[in-house]
Amino acid sequence: MNKWIKGILFSLLAFMSLVPKAAQANEEAIRIGVVQYVEHEALDAVLEGFQETLNASAYGERIEWDVNNASGVQATLQSMSEAVARNNDIIFAIATPAAQTLAVTEQEKPIFIAAVTDPVEAGLAESMEHPGRNVTGTSDMAPIDEQVDLLVRNFPDAKKVGLIYNSSEVNSQIQADRAIELLEGQGLSTKVATVISTNDIAQGLNSLMDEVDALFMVTDNTIDSAISLVGDMAKEAGIPTIGSSAEVVETNGLATVSNSYRDYGVQTAEMVIRMLDEDLNPADMPIELGNAFEIIVNDAFAEALNIDPASIK
Numbered sequence: 426m427n428k429w430i431k432g433i434l435f436s437l438l439a440f441m442s443l444v445p446k447a448a449q450a451n452e453e454a455i456r457i458g459v460v461q462y463v464e465h466e467a468l469d470a471v472l473e474g475f476q477e478t479l480n481a482s483a484y485g486e487r488i489e490w491d492v493n494n495a496s497g498v499q500a501t502l503q504s505m506s507e508a509v510a511r512n513n514d515i516i517f518a519i520a521t522p523a524a525q526t527l528a529v530t531e532q533e534k535p536i537f538i539a540a541v542t543d544p545v546e547a548g549l550a551e552s553m554e555h556p557g558r559n560v561t562g563t564s565d566m567a568p569i570d571e572q573v574d575l576l577v578r579n580f581p582d583a584k585k586v587g588l589i590y591n592s593s594e595v596n597s598q599i600q601a602d603r604a605i606e607l608l609e610g611q612g613l614s615t616k617v618a619t620v621i622s623t624n625d626i627a628q629g630l631n632s633l634m635d636e637v638d639a640l641f642m643v644t645d646n647t648i649d650s651a652i653s654l655v656g657d658m659a660k661e662a663g664i665p666t667i668g669s670s671a672e673v674v675e676t677n678g679l680a681t682v683s684n685s686y687r688d689y690g691v692q693t694a695e696m697v698i699r700m701l702d703e704d705l706n707p708a709d710m711p712i713e714l715g716n717a718f719e720i721i722v723n724d725a726f727a728e729a730l731n732i733d734p735a736s737i738k
Contacts, residue, residue: 433595440499441530455701456489459504462520463497465650466672467686471519471539474690482698495523495652506530515697518562520646521547521596528560535700535707538562539693540686542596542644544712546622555714561707563693567644567668568718571598571682573607575720576667579680580639585614587637587664589629589655591647592619600643604668608641615641623651630655642668643680652677660729671721679730680722680737684715692716 457479472492478489495502503526509516510531517537524538527602528549539562544550551557553564576586578606586608590597605615616636618629626648634641640659642648648655649669656677659666666674671683692713699705720738722735727734 454489455484455487456513457515458491458509459493459517460509460523461494462523463646463650464494464706466676467649467670468519468540470672470686474687475517475694478691478694485700502526524549535561536560536581537691537693537697540565542566544601544733547595547601550712556712557708559707561710561712563689563713565689566714567600568682569603570607572668573604575682576639577611580665585616585637586642587616587633589618590643590645590647591623594645597645603622604641620647620679626651626654626683640664640666642666644670649673663730665730674721674723678723679726682720684716684717688717
């Protein structure tokens with residue numbers, strides 16, 4: 426090998442040993458672990474928006490995904506969270522039970538949350554503005570006041586409103602308490618049925634149907650995962666359902682005021698991108714609320730109740 430070629434090789438090796446350490450670091454894989462509490466339309470939409478946004482970003486080709494669904498089983502959620510925390514760099518928790526389990530499991534790596542109604546009440550953050558820990562993301566706190574107004578405005582003859590939710594889910598309890606306060610403030614009476622699993626839903630609804638004029642729906646993972654049953658029973662009884670997420674209403678509900686849950690996924694992914702771009706600390710990143718609420722009406726559900734969809738405003 427002549428001296429000229431040797432010189433080039435020596436220079437190249439010297440250059441590679443010095444310069445590209447930073448460049449090589451910039452090309453390292455980013456392992457993102459996802460824990461979704463249960464499968465239903467709204468939570469699936471969160472994951473879809475989150476993955477699509479990150480895959481389309483400048484980091485997309487470097488991301489290695491580790492996507493997991495606990496199917497609503499707490500024991501599975503615990504073991505799954507431990508594995509995800511151990512094997513990934515960034516963690517995404519979808520729904521309050523997943524976020525709570527991960528936050529207890531991992532206190533250092535960044536955890537981003539979505540479909541969590543009240544992160545402070547759930548023990549995930551010190552405040553919305555200053556989370557103070559390794560957890561940040563988006564809150565799906567529904568505009569309960571606007572949803573109650575939607576019910577009262579469109580069903581002025583309603584006297585008693587039913588609510589059904591899983592009382593063990595803190596996000597559901599917070600929304601239900603607020604809804605009851607607002608409904609009763611409007612002069613309506615309320616009747617509540619609580620469940621602990623999907624096996625209780627039919628019995629819970631049967632206890633309401635003969636007594637109520639409408640159902641107010643909070644975003645509840647147990648109820649939402651069985652919305653086909655809930656919606657069908659409501660239609661059969663001629664009972665309008667108001668509230669819950671856009672995706673759940675579009676599947677089998679009457680109407681709501683909601684932000685798209687896909688948008689929550691997009692919004693949370695954009696926070697991850699900002700953290701990577703600017704080397705931010707999740708403790709200093711405010712938890713964000715939805716920003717695109719609108720009235721959603723399911724035309725087929727309305728017609729099943731002999732209601733003109735266009736009349737719901």
